[in-house]
Amino acid sequence: MESTGISGAEEDQLRGLRVEETKALLSWFISQYPEGAALSCSLQPESIVLISLIRSLGLAVRVFFIDTGRHFPETLRFLSEVEAFFGVSIESWAPLPQEVRSMTEEHGEDLFYDGAMQRKLCCHVRKVRVTERALRGTQLWIAGLRRAQSSERSRVETVVWSPSLQLVKLHPLAGWSDDDLSRYVNDHELPEHPLIAQGFASIGCAPCTRAVAPNEDPRAGRWWWEGGGKKECGLHRDVGHYVI
16 A cells, blocks of 8 residues: 555544544534434445434434335345334335336346446436435435446535436545444444445445445446446436536
């Protein structure tokens, strides 16, 4: 690892300051939208850290999870574990049966293997459309995007305006490194998705997610059959519309 030129104690101090800055950011924005803030929970470390930070501030924020109908069994079991650990109720939102039926009758149950367009259609029906429903009436959407997650997300801003959803989107962990995230999880003994220990770095639907090799791009395990290119589902298409 390349030397940063600062001591371990200084790194710990900087990490502590980053946590406090993130708490201040969350506290201020949630106070601006006390009845209209929502956190989307993917059950990956970013979401777990955000729940922990919000709970540590004594704030009540609606938390929701998108149950696509194709998740790993481990993911659904972990959802219950997270609720019990934090003492929170996480809303579960599913795609509309008629929309899924219309899609699968025309394209097949595993249409995503047939090409990028079919995969994006599946993501749209099972994730994007559901998230839009879950966010109706919401003024502030809190999400766990980080610049360190992938090259596609390397320019993610902390605060953006989503013109399609007409709301403010907050990425409180945008500047957090992988080490910042793992240290917070370990220091606070937070629960971790069981598939992470099996090499899954970015966990989505079961048919569309595989483990990655050490030092491989975390997003390489998502829709791997598509090869290179942008590995997104369409949920975060408005990240370029800056507020600050």
